[in-house]
Amino acid sequence: MILSIEQVSISSREKKIVDNVSLSIREGEWYALVGQSGSGKSLLSQAIGQMLPPNLQVEGNVFFRGQDLLALSPKQVRTIRGQKLSYIFQDYQGSFTPFRTIGQHFEEYQKAHGILAAKTRKIKAMDALESVGLDETLYNRYPFQLSGGQLQRVSIALALLLSPDLLIADEVTTALDSVSGHKILELLAKRQKETGCSILFITHDWRHVRRYATRLAVMKEGKIVESGGKHRILDHPQHEYTKQLIQAAPTLGHGLPSGLQEVENR
Numbered sequence: 001m002i003l004s005i006e007q008v009s010i011s012s013r014e015k016k017i018v019d020n021v022s023l024s025i026r027e028g029e030w031y032a033l034v035g036q037s038g039s040g041k042s043l044l045s046q047a048i049g050q051m052l053p054p055n056l057q058v059e060g061n062v063f064f065r066g067q068d069l070l071a072l073s074p075k076q077v078r079t080i081r082g083q084k085l086s087y088i089f090q091d092y093q094g095s096f097t098p099f100r101t102i103g104q105h106f107e108e109y110q111k112a113h114g115i116l117a118a119k120t121r122k123i124k125a126m127d128a129l130e131s132v133g134l135d136e137t138l139y140n141r142y143p144f145q146l147s148g149g150q151l152q153r154v155s156i157a158l159a160l161l162l163s164p165d166l167l168i169a170d171e172v173t174t175a176l177d178s179v180s181g182h183k184i185l186e187l188l189a190k191r192q193k194e195t196g197c198s199i200l201f202i203t204h205d206w207r208h209v210r211r212y213a214t215r216l217a218v219m220k221e222g223k224i225v226e227s228g229g230k231h232r233i234l235d236h237p238q239h240e241y242t243k244q245l246i247q248a249a250p251t252l253g254h255g256l257p258s259g260l261q262e263v264e265n266r
């Protein structure tokens with residue numbers, strides 16, 4: 001296992017928001033975390049890299065290759081973020097500083113992670129842009145000069161720049177139109193194949209689960225109600241809540257086994 005979340009709870013002063021959650025992610029797999037808005041998926045993913053808002057308390061353990069991330073100092077965890085574990089968010093625009101070029105973002109990110117040779121940084125940035133299908137000329141552009149899909153590609157390029165072992169992707173297509181969203185996920189799948197990284201993929205969208213996930217967990221009101229292999233859950237959901245979610249997803253409600261649909265789509 002690359003990541004084992006063990007009995008993690010997240011609480012505010014008023015209430016427990018994530019309640020005793022455990023799940024494990026294997027090397028190289030695409031693990032989906034599914035559930036309605038407000039079920040605690042984002043907070044759980046933020047807890048992994050110690051990125052929770054300061055008003056929230058976390059209990060439990062998050063073992064990353066055997067090391068408990070929750071027991072590390074903020075400085076230690078900053079080293080791990082980017083190099084071993086990185087994030088891509090729904091709000092890609094918020095991840096960029098408007099008055100800095102794309103190139104400057106690559107520069108800063110690499111300097112912050114100790115890549116000191118300017119030439120190496122430039123080469124890595126250009127390679128990274130190419131790896132996500134972007135033209136080198138984008139290096140000198142400002143974020144507002146890129147489309148949403150292009151910016152999200154840059155986010156992926158940055159997130160994978162230092163070859164992390166685990167990528168946490170939190171609703172990365174929500175702010176994109178469906179064609180751009182589809183392209184982004186195809187790109188993620190391609191980059192995952194090339195790099196072998198594991199992905200924790202947070203989504204509402206069962207079509208994306210069906211197409212990309214290996215295993216998944218279903219979260220409701222801060223608890224995991226069901227987890228397991230994709231085909232088992234899509235074809236034979238056990239929990240009433242999972243059944244409702246799958247029924248509510250229009251293209252999954254036809255009763256076709258997930259395997260058949262997947263073959264059709266690939």
Ligand SMILES: Nc1ncnc2c1ncn2[C@@H]1O[C@H](COP(=O)(O)OP(=O)(O)OP(=O)(O)O)[C@@H](O)[C@H]1O
Pocket residue numbers: 012017035036037038039040041042043044053055056
């Ligand atoms: N800093 C905070 N303090 C208190 N409560 C919070 C804080 N941040 C989030 N919450 C609450 O915690 C709950 C879970 O939020 P979270 O963002 O993890 O849900 P989610 O499942 O990711 O939802 P979505 O799919 O809409 O992103 C929500 O009810 C949210 O309002």
